Structures are given as C-alpha cells and as structure tokens.
Amino acid sequence: MAATAAVAPTTDIPAGLTRDQLLELYYWMRLTRTLEERLVNLYRQTKVVGGLFRSLGQEACAVGSAYALRREDVLSPLIRNLGSMLVKGATPLEVLRQYMAKGDSPTRGRELNIHFGDLEDRNFVGQISHLGDLVPVMAGITLSFRLRGEERVGLVYVGDGATSTGAFHEGINFAAVQHCPLVVIVENNGYAYSTPTARQCAAERLADKAAGYGIAGVRADGNDVLEAYRVTKEAVDRARRGGGVTLVELMTYRRKGHAEHDNQSYVPAGEIERWAAENDPIDRYIAALTGRYGVAASELEALDARVRAEVDAATDEAERSPFPEPTDGLGGVYADPPSAPVLWYRQGFARAVDRNERAQGWGTFNG
Amino acid sequence: MAEVTLLEAVREALAEEMERDENVFCMGEDIGAYGGAFKATDGLLQRFGERRVIDTPISEAGFIGAAAGAAHMGLRPVCELQFIDFISCAYDLLTNYVATARYRAFLPCPMVVRGPSGGYVRGGPFHSQNPEAAFLHTPGLKIVYPSTPSDAKGLLKSAIRDDDCVLFFEHKYLYRRIKETLPAGDHTVPIGRARVAREGKDLSIITYAATVWKSLEAAEQLEREDGLSVEVLDLRTLQPMDDAAIVATVKKTNRVLVVHEDTVTGGIGGEITARINELAFEWLDAPVRRVAAHDVPLPYAPALEDFVLPQTSDIVRAVRWLAAY
Numbered sequence: 001m002a003a004t005a006a007v008a009p010t011t012d013i014p015a016g017l018t019r020d021q022l023l024e025l026y027y028w029m030r031l032t033r034t035l036e037e038r039l040v041n042l043y044r045q046t047k048v049v050g051g052l053f054r055s056l057g058q059e060a061c062a063v064g065s066a067y068a069l070r071r072e073d074v075l076s077p078l079i080r081n082l083g084s085m086l087v088k089g090a091t092p093l094e095v096l097r098q099y100m101a102k103g104d105s106p107t108r109g110r111e112l113n114i115h116f117g118d119l120e121d122r123n124f125v126g127q128i129s130h131l132g133d134l135v136p137v138m139a140g141i142t143l144s145f146r147l148r149g150e151e152r153v154g155l156v157y158v159g160d161g162a163t164s165t166g167a168f169h170e171g172i173n174f175a176a177v178q179h180c181p182l183v184v185i186v187e188n189n190g191y192a193y194s195t196p197t198a199r200q201c202a203a204e205r206l207a208d209k210a211a212g213y214g215i216a217g218v219r220a221d222g223n224d225v226l227e228a229y230r231v232t233k234e235a236v237d238r239a240r241r242g243g244g245v246t247l248v249e250l251m252t253y254r255r256k257g258h259a260e261h262d263n264q265s266y267v268p269a270g271e272i273e274r275w276a277a278e279n280d281p282i283d284r285y286i287a288a289l290t291g292r293y294g295v296a297a298s299e300l301e302a303l304d305a306r307v308r309a310e311v312d313a314a315t316d317e318a319e320r321s322p323f324p325e326p327t328d329g330l331g332g333v334y335a336d337p338p339s340a341p342v343l344w345y346r347q348g349f350a351r352a353v354d355r356n357e358r359a360q361g362w363g364t365f366n367g
Numbered sequence: 368m369a370e371v372t373l374l375e376a377v378r379e380a381l382a383e384e385m386e387r388d389e390n391v392f393c394m395g396e397d398i399g400a401y402g403g404a405f406k407a408t409d410g411l412l413q414r415f416g417e418r419r420v421i422d423t424p425i426s427e428a429g430f431i432g433a434a435a436g437a438a439h440m441g442l443r444p445v446c447e448l449q450f451i452d453f454i455s456c457a458y459d460l461l462t463n464y465v466a467t468a469r470y471r472a473f474l475p476c477p478m479v480v481r482g483p484s485g486g487y488v489r490g491g492p493f494h495s496q497n498p499e500a501a502f503l504h505t506p507g508l509k510i511v512y513p514s515t516p517s518d519a520k521g522l523l524k525s526a527i528r529d530d531d532c533v534l535f536f537e538h539k540y541l542y543r544r545i546k547e548t549l550p551a552g553d554h555t556v557p558i559g560r561a562r563v564a565r566e567g568k569d570l571s572i573i574t575y576a577a578t579v580w581k582s583l584e585a586a587e588q589l590e591r592e593d594g595l596s597v598e599v600l601d602l603r604t605l606q607p608m609d610d611a612a613i614v615a616t617v618k619k620t621n622r623v624l625v626v627h628e629d630t631v632t633g634g635i636g637g638e639i640t641a642r643i644n645e646l647a648f649e650w651l652d653a654p655v656r657r658v659a660a661h662d663v664p665l666p667y668a669p670a671l672e673d674f675v676l677p678q679t680s681d682i683v684r685a686v687r688w689l690a691a692y
Contacts, residue, residue: 111471119439119474126472130463136432137464143433144440147392147418167459170429177424333470333506335530337607340506344645 013293015230022293025067025225027303029059029282032083034307035092038315039099043260047319048099049358050112055080057223057255060281061187062157063087064228065250068236069155074141075124076134076156080187080254082114084157089122090114092311096318103324110329131162135171135184142180142239153239155183155232161192163206172245176213181239183232184247187222189254194266207249215245222250223281226288253279326351370546376516377407377481377537379549380523381445385415387553388443391527392419394430395447404449405483405542427456431480435465435532438478443527448482451536452496465532466507479526481535484512485577485628486660486676488540491667497576497629497660502534503606503638509558510606512536514579516547518603521556529558538577545580559604561612567598570690571616573639574626575602578677582626585682595690605635613639614647621652622689626682631659653692658685 013022036054043052055062062083066075069088077084082095097105098116106116107126117126125141127134134156142154162168163186175182186206190197203209210217216238220231228250235246253275257264264272289295327350331339346352371379385391392415393408399422402409412420423430427448434444448454454461461480468474486495502508511526511533513519519537526533564579565586572582579601586597600616602609617623623643625636636657643655658677666672 107471107473115471117472117474125439126474128464128467128471130459133432133460133464136426136429136460137436137439139429140433140436140438140444141440142436144437144442147437147442167428167432170424170426171432173424174426174429174433178421332473334509335469335475 014226015233017226017229019293019295022289023295023299023303025063025229026285026289026300027307028063028067028083028087029225029285030304031086031092031307031310032059032063033282034304034311035086035095036082038311039096040260042096042100042315046358049101050099052099052260053079053113053258054256054260055082057275057280058187058189058252059083060225060285061222061228061250061252064225065155065185065232065248067229068233069153071123073123073153073155073236074119074138076138076154077114077124077127078134078157078159078162078187079114079127080159080189081157085114085124088124089118090116090124092314093317096314097321100318100321101323102318102321103328104321108328109324130167132158132165132167132171135168136174137171138182139171139175139178139180142175142182143178145181146179151240153181153183153236155185155236157185157187159192160186160188160190160197160200160206161195163209164200172213172215172247175245176215179242179244181242182245183235183239184245185232186247186249187252188249189252191254191258191267193258193262205249207247210247213245213247215247216243217247217249219249219251222252223279223284225281225285252281323356370548371516372543373513373516373519373537373545374405374407374542376520376547376549377523378409378411380520380527381408381411382414383553384524384527385411385419390441391443391445392421393445393447394421394423394434396423396425396449398422398447403447405539407537408447427453428460431457432460432464434478434480435460435468435476438476439468439474443477445479445481445527448480450490450494451482451484451498452493454480454482454498454534458501461502461508461532462505466505468507469531470507475530476532477530479523479533479535481523481526481537483539483542484536485538485540486665486672487577489667489669489672490539490665492664495665495672497536497627499534499536499605500629500633500635503635507531508606509533509604510536511558511604512538512576513603514538514541514545514564514576514601516545517549517554518556518562520549521554522558522603524553524555525558528555533558536576540577541580556603559607559609561609562601562603563598563612563616564601565597565599567596567620569596569620570622570624570686571598571600571620572624572626572682572686573600573602573613573616575605576628578626578628581677581679582682584679585686588679588683589686593687593690595686597686608638608642610642610646613642617643617647618650621650622692623651623655624658624682624685624689625655626658626677628660628676630662631657632662634659653689656685656689658682
C-alpha cells in the first residue's frame with residue numbers, strides 16, 4: 001500500500017467526482033466494514049438475537065453504486081447492501097437497534113437485520129427475504145415516477161441467485177415494456193448461499209440477460225468503487241433521461257458465509273484468502289487514493305478514527321434502547337382495524353413469558 | 368333508473384372512482400383496447416387514456432408487485448386478474464410482500480386485486496376457482512366477495528378507497544344473471560359488514576357469493592313445502608368477518624347451516640363454524656353443518672361439475688336435517 005505524503009493529484013479524478021467526494025466514498029466503505037465488525041462482536045455477546053449477514057469484500061459494490069443516486073431517488077437494497085443504505089442515509093444507530101431487536105428500531109422490533117426502509121425522506125425500501133420480489137415492486141415505484149412526470153430514478157439490487165427467480169424476470173420485463181426509470185444491479189458475488197453462480201445460471205455473463213429484455217446491459221468490476229460508481233451513474237443518467245431500464249452486473253466476491261453461522265466448507269481452498277489478499281475493495285481504494293489521487297494516509301486514518309467514534313457512540317446508545325412492549329406485536333397489520341385482538345387466553349397479560357429466551361440459532365448448521 | 372348487471376356495476380364503480388381520484392388506475396392483461404376478457408373495463412381506455420388503463424405482460428407477479436410499489440408512492444392501483452384462478456401466480460407477492468408491508472415497514476399498500484371467480488359455468492379446473500380461503504389465512508389482506516350488483520358497486524368503491532390491499536372476488540356466474548337498480552349518487556358499502564339477505568326465525572344459512580342465490584332459492588322452497596322460516600346471511604366481506612352479524616343470527620334461530628362453493632376441507636366454513644363454537648356455543652340447538660364443494664379439482668363436464676358443487680337441492684336436504692335434529 002502506497003503511503004505517500006500529501007501531493008498534488010497525479011491523475012484526473014474520474015466520473016466528475018471531487019476530492020471531497022472521493023474521501024466520502026472511502027468513509028462509507030470504512031463505516032460499512034467497521035459497523036459489521038461491531039455487529040460480529042455483539043453477535044458473539046448474544047446481543048444480536050438473530051442471524052448476522054456480512055458484506056465483507058462487497059463494500060465497493062454497495063457504496064459506489066448507491067452514491068450515483070440523488071436523495072429523491074429510491075433505492076431497494078439487498079442483504080449485502082448495508083453500505084448502500086448508509087449512503088442513502090440509514091444510520092449505524094438504526095442498524096444496531098434493528099439487529100438488537102430494540103423497540104425503537106426502525107421496524108419497532110418487527111423485522112430483522114437491515115430489513116428496514118424509509119420512503120418518506122431518505123428513500124430506500126425495506127427488503128423482504130423472498131429474492132427477486134423487489135424487482136416488480138421497484139418497477140411499480142418507478143412506474144409512478146413516469147406516470148407523474150417526476151425526474152426520479154429507482155435502483156434495485158439482486159444477487160446472482162435472484163436472477164433465477166420468476167419475480168426477477170417478470171419485474172424486469174414489466175419495467176422494460178413500461179420504460180420505467182429503473183436500474184437493476186446484479187451483484188455477482190460468486191455464491192448464493194453455497195451454490196456457485198455456474199450452478200445458478202448457464203449464461204457466462206448475467207449482464208447478457210439484458211438482451212432478452214431489450215434493455216442495456218453492462219458488466220463492471222464491482223470491487224473498484226469508482227468503476228461501480230461510474231457504470232451506475234451512466235445507467236442512472238440514462239434512466240433519468242427517459243432511456244429506460246439498464247441491467248448492471250457488478251463482479252465481486254462474498255468473503256464471508258451466507259450468514260455468520262455458515263462455515264463456507266463448500267468454498268475451494270485458498271479462494272477466500274486470494275480475494276482478501278489481492279482484491280479487497282478497501283485496500284484497492286486506499287492504494288488508489290494515496291497513489292494516483294494524492295491523499296495522505298493520515299487523512300484516511302482520521303476518517304477511520306471518526307468512523308470508530310461514531311460506531312462506538314451508536315453502540316452505546318443502541319445498548320440503552322428498550323426492547324419493544326410485547327403488545328405492540330399486535331398492532332398495525334391494517335390501517336383499520338388498528339390492532340389485532342388479544343386472544344382469549346392471553347387477555348389481561350402484558351407479556352407471554354417471564355423471560356424471552358435467545359435461540360441458539362435458527363436450526364441452521366453451525367459446524 | 369335502469370337495472371344493471373353485476374358486471375356493469377363493477378364497471379361503474381371503476382369509472383366513478385377513476386373520475387373521483389386521479390391516483391386510481393387499472394392494470395391487467397387485455398384490459399385496454401379489448402376491455403378485458405369479460406368487458407369489465409370496456410370503455411375505460413377511451414375515457415381515461417393509456418396512462419391509467421395499462422395493458423400488462425402475462426405477469427401476475429410482475430404487475431401485482433408493481434401495483435404494490437405504485438401504491439407505496441400514493442397511487443391506488445386496481446389490478447384485474449383475467450380469471451381469479453391466476454392469483455396463485457402472485458401468491459408470493461401478495462402474501463409475503465403486500466400483506467406484510469404495513470406491519471414490517473409501515474408502508475401503506477392501498478391496492479385492489481379483482482377478477483372473475485367461481486364455477487357453475489363449465490370452466491373446468493382453471494377457470495372456476497374460489498381461492499378465497501388461501502388468503503383468509505394471511506393477516507394483512509382484506510377479502511370481499513359480493514353477491515349483488517349494488518354490493519359489488521358499493522364494496523368495490525370502498526375497496527378502492529381502503530388504505531390496505533383488498534382482494535375483490537367477482538362471481539362470473541352472477542356477472543350477467545343478476546340485475547338490480549343501483550342506489551343513486553356516490554353509493555358505497557362498508558367493508559366488514561354482512562347483510563341479511565332474507566329474514567327468518569327457524570334456521571340460519573350463513574353464506575356468500577353465488578351460493579347466496581342458491582340459499583335464497585332453497586329458503587323459498589322450504590317455506591313453501593315445509594313451512595320453515597329460513598334466514599340467509601350474506602357475509603359480503605370474508606376478512607374482516609362480521610362476527611356480530613354471525614352471532615346475532617345464531618342467537619335468533621339457534622340452528623346454522625354454512626354454505627359455500629369452495630371445497631369443504633379448509634374452506635371458510637370451518638372458520639365460521641369455529642367462531643360460532645367459540646362465541647355462541649350455548650345458543651345452539653344443533654351442530655353447525657356445512658354444505659360446500661367436494662374435495663376435488665373442479666371438473667368440466669356438466670354431469671361432473673354439478674355433482675361436485677353444492678346445489679339448491681343439497682341445501683334443502685341439509686336444512687331439513689338440521690330442522691329435524
């Protein structure tokens with residue numbers, strides 16, 4: 001890693017970005033990684049009560065692409081898109097409360113991990129576990145932009161695995177036919193749980209699926225944050241101009257298991273280590289920043305310190321948050337009636353059990 | 368005013384709501400220039416334009432998912448399924464995404480999924496279904512199943528104005544058979560309230576949709592031939608269910624027959640029976656019995672379909688059994 005002193009940039013900054021923006025991209029990537037590392041600690045302390053999903057090695061993909069959106073644009077993240085959500089305005093405090101099942105989490109303890117959204121202000125949608133389903137939903141959100149003549153764009157992430165689903169196909173085809181201002185990003189990280197991409201799809205390049213829908217398709221290096229930004233920005237600009245849907249395949253690699261319990265026994269020996277050593281998106285970006293773009297290592301260290309302080313403060317605050325009131329679990333299924341009735345055998349009780357046990361896992365293999 | 372069919376009542380409701388609220392728009396297969404397989408949307412394209420009457424690809428999951436997204440943004444989509452049988456293609460989107468949106472993400476999903484349902488029309492296994500019970504089990508969806516033109520219009524208008532997703536079943540056997548003069552003006556019927564289709568004092572039939580008419584026919588015959596006074600309760604809305612109306616009729620007659628066209632096992636009749644057991648057991652003078660379809664896919668041949676589905680004669684026999692108990 002080149003640790004040069006502050007010198008004038010030796011290369012023009014690409015894609016119309018400013019120097020401050022280059023540092024911002026670094027900040028979001030570092031925040032993503034540090035926050036996830038904190039979540040691992042909390043998981044081991046059993047304070048994260050459900051599963052934990054990492055995006056280690058995919059931070060450039062998530063951050064670079066989301067950075068191409070405006071605040072009014074709508075982003076639909078997937079489970080490896082913590083970085084995208086942070087860029088769009090999700091806070092570490094929200095993420096920590098969510099994982100820790102706190103009553104003041106964005107979903108008031110109803111949903112897990114990064115399954116939360118905000119369509120009022122910051123404009124990202126809460127995902128569900130059924131892969132591909134957000135593609136038709138985002139087709140509808142972007143259809144509303146077109147019907148109302150709004151200059152807004154939508155971006156939806158899927159993994160290599162979700163490209164096999166019917167919902168992906170129906171959604172992208174609908175959006176293409178309706179000329180919706182939608183960007184579909186396939187984050188090809190090599191695995192869907194344990195299934196390698198070659199067993200998911202016989203096509204060599206997932207971006208080639210675009211031809212079948214009559215839309216633009218492009219493939220890029222997802223571990224290069226500036227490249228992820230550049231190709232996404234092109235697609236976003238095309239959508240905003242009325243040019244319709246683009247399918248962007250970002251090549252990356254999932255260095256952790258599907259979730260924290262997954263021991264990755266199915267991964268060929270040495271593969272993870274090779275990606276960690278040779279193609280870590282943050283290492284690559286640090287090299288570019290301190291080399292080509294003349295950023296001092298001390299500037300990055302200062303950002304690292306800022307990130308640590310922010311994550312520490314958010315952790316302290318999340319720890320102090322209360323758990324939800326049990327009866328809140330019955331509210332809000334419908335606008336009307338506002339709450340489901342308490343069943344006869346539970347009437348007059350504020351809680352169901354004296355102590356809420358933490359499950360050892362979800363019954364998934366934990367070897 | 369002239370009498371209109373249930374189908375025309377549906378069309379009136381759509382047009383009036385599109386006129387009233389520019390956020391209302393329709394999506395579905397062949398609903399534009401063609402006006403829909405049953406002509407429910409006939410003329411809407413000419414009147415409201417292709418931005419508000421959208422022909423979709425054959426993609427039930429695609430356009431129902433898209434409706435959810437549009438609904439999040441403040442639009443009020445009305446999706447037509449060419450036959451309600453195809454709702455199964457969007458089961459995932461409806462049950463996992465749409466039904467949970469408010470609860471898990473505080474996202475309103477004001478949308479209507481409507482389409483022709485039901486048998487007695489020689490439609491065979493895939494154009495005759497009554498899949499309402501599959502969705503009764505999903506918190507977050509409302510289910511409406513009217514039996515008269517007036518209720519169809521009033522309930523569809525209420526469904527479009529509702530802030531949650533409403534599944535709206537239109538029985539195709541009733542589409543052109545039932546005519547009625549509709550109330551004038553902005554006629555709405557509240558979701559969640561049953562209707563006493565016929566007053567009676569000896570025995571109650573709780574039913575909905577096409578079997579409301581078979582039950583009424585049976586009630587007339589029973590009055591004529593047996594001197595029995597049979598009450599017929601038309602549920603109209605299946606979710607939320609009108610427990611108060613169910614309990615009221617049980618307390619009035621103390622004998623209940625539940626009738627529906629859907630298959631008997633796992634059908635809504637079981638849920639109605641369980642509610643009566645829990646809410647009004649001591650008011651019963653006889654066990655609650657069910658008349659419903661046999662547990663088979665619906666066959667095509669008239670001899671087969673008529674045998675599988677509940678008929679007026681079945682209801683008459685069942686009521687006589689209950690009256691003699």
